[in-house]
Amino acid sequence: MNRIVLTTGGTGGHVFPALAVANEIKTRFPNCEILFIGGKGPEREMVEQAGFSFKGLPAKGVMGGGLKKILSSLWIVAALVMALREIASFRPEAVIGFGGYAGFCPVLAAWMLGIPTAIHEQNSIPGVTNRILGRIVKRVFASFEDRNGSFPAAKTVVVGNPVRKEIFNSGRNADSKAVLVFGGSQGAAAINDAVINGLAKLKEAGITLRHQTGKNDFEKVRKAYVENGMDTGAVSPFIHDMGKAYAEASLIVCRAGASTVFEIAAAGKPAILIPFPQATHDHQTGNARSLADLGAALLIPQNELDGPKLADEIIKLITDQDRLKAMGSKGLSFARTDAASAIAEGIGDIIRMKTVRGAA
Numbered sequence: 001m002n003r004i005v006l007t008t009g010g011t012g013g014h015v016f017p018a019l020a021v022a023n024e025i026k027t028r029f030p031n032c033e034i035l036f037i038g039g040k041g042p043e044r045e046m047v048e049q050a051g052f053s054f055k056g057l058p059a060k061g062v063m064g065g066g067l068k069k070i071l072s073s074l075w076i077v078a079a080l081v082m083a084l085r086e087i088a089s090f091r092p093e094a095v096i097g098f099g100g101y102a103g104f105c106p107v108l109a110a111w112m113l114g115i116p117t118a119i120h121e122q123n124s125i126p127g128v129t130n131r132i133l134g135r136i137v138k139r140v141f142a143s144f145e146d147r148n149g150s151f152p153a154a155k156t157v158v159v160g161n162p163v164r165k166e167i168f169n170s171g172r173n174a175d176s177k178a179v180l181v182f183g184g185s186q187g188a189a190a191i192n193d194a195v196i197n198g199l200a201k202l203k204e205a206g207i208t209l210r211h212q213t214g215k216n217d218f219e220k221v222r223k224a225y226v227e228n229g230m231d232t233g234a235v236s237p238f239i240h241d242m243g244k245a246y247a248e249a250s251l252i253v254c255r256a257g258a259s260t261v262f263e264i265a266a267a268g269k270p271a272i273l274i275p276f277p278q279a280t281h282d283h284q285t286g287n288a289r290s291l292a293d294l295g296a297a298l299l300i301p302q303n304e305l306d307g308p309k310l311a312d313e314i315i316k317l318i319t320d321q322d323r324l325k326a327m328g329s330k331g332l333s334f335a336r337t338d339a340a341s342a343i344a345e346g347i348g349d350i351i352r353m354k355t356v357r358g359a360a
Helices: 012-028 043-049 066-071 074-090 101-112 128-133 189-204 218-227 242-247 258-267 280-292 307-318 321-334 339-359
Strands: 003-007 033-038 053-056 094-097 117-121 139-142 156-158 178-182 208-212 251-254 271-273 297-299
Touching: 003 012, 003 074, 003 101, 012 033, 012 043, 012 117, 012 258, 012 339, 033 043, 033 074, 033 101, 043 053, 074 101, 094 101, 094 128, 094 339, 101 117, 101 128, 117 128, 117 339, 139 339, 178 189, 189 208, 189 218, 189 251, 189 307, 242 258, 251 258, 251 307, 258 280, 258 321, 271 280, 271 307, 280 297, 280 321, 307 321
Parallel strands: 003 033, 003 094, 033 053, 094 117, 117 139, 139 156, 178 208, 178 251, 251 271, 271 297
Antiparallel strands: none
16 A cells, blocks of 8 residues: 545544554555545544644534535535545545545545545444445445445445554553543533532542543533542543553443444443433444443433432442453453454455456
8 A cells, every 4th residue: 555545524433443544554554655634623633643644624514414415515515626636636545434524525536536435434323424425435344233224235344443552451450449531532511510410429439530521621620629629630621542541440431432432342441331312313322232232331321310320320330340340351352453454454455456457
């Protein structure tokens, strides 16, 4: 491989799997040039911090309406023109999209230019952009079995969700009462509020917390920790070293995005999962059930969440270390440690397919 484009859609859930694949490609092909194309949100910082080039496009979410509604959106023309220009200039051998509206135009542009394309669908229920792109790309990589027939079976491969290598089975020597709380790369107000309302109980039980709040709630959460005499050094808007954060925790409390679910499983950590109810098609509940049905996680719907209940569930689990270990082991059985490798190989396959056809 000489040049590859990866496209991402705004949140860590799209970016982190793409980064895992990018790192796998660089391991196999050190001289390969990799360009990320995405939206103008937080993904730029994540990508550039990892050492990759990034180009931003205008993009906005479109709920419902399918292809017609997307193509009638005002941002689409500018984004598509920019994507065509960037891809024609970079001349990649393949373009792979990792979901989200910002990742739609680069994959479409590559298809229009005759460049091999693929997508990776992280969630148990695909979003609208990937359902559309699934019709035209050469290969669909899926984290979960496609039980709804969203993609053509002949070109769909279940590979799991790529996870950063530093997270794999990231340690069993955590403090027995250490809990990691986060709500995705941008935080989750409902989880933050529940933790705030349960802080007194958690402190009384001797629970220690590492809490990623997101930027919007950082000051509010920090103030609550001060008022309850809790360690404010454990509170931050964002955690960059998630491998270390997972390793130091005995229990995770978080949302249920696909990347999060697979990271928890790969880290061998038990979890309390609180799915985001407004996620498209409620896909986070489906993701959470994949672990909960195995006995690797506890699922609490957001409409049943409150501070005392969350604190009680945390304390109940923390005081049963045997159960926690069993949950972590069940999570490891769900993890797919070869996902990034499988996608890198699949990208190589669609490049070779074009080369063979071109030679013929």
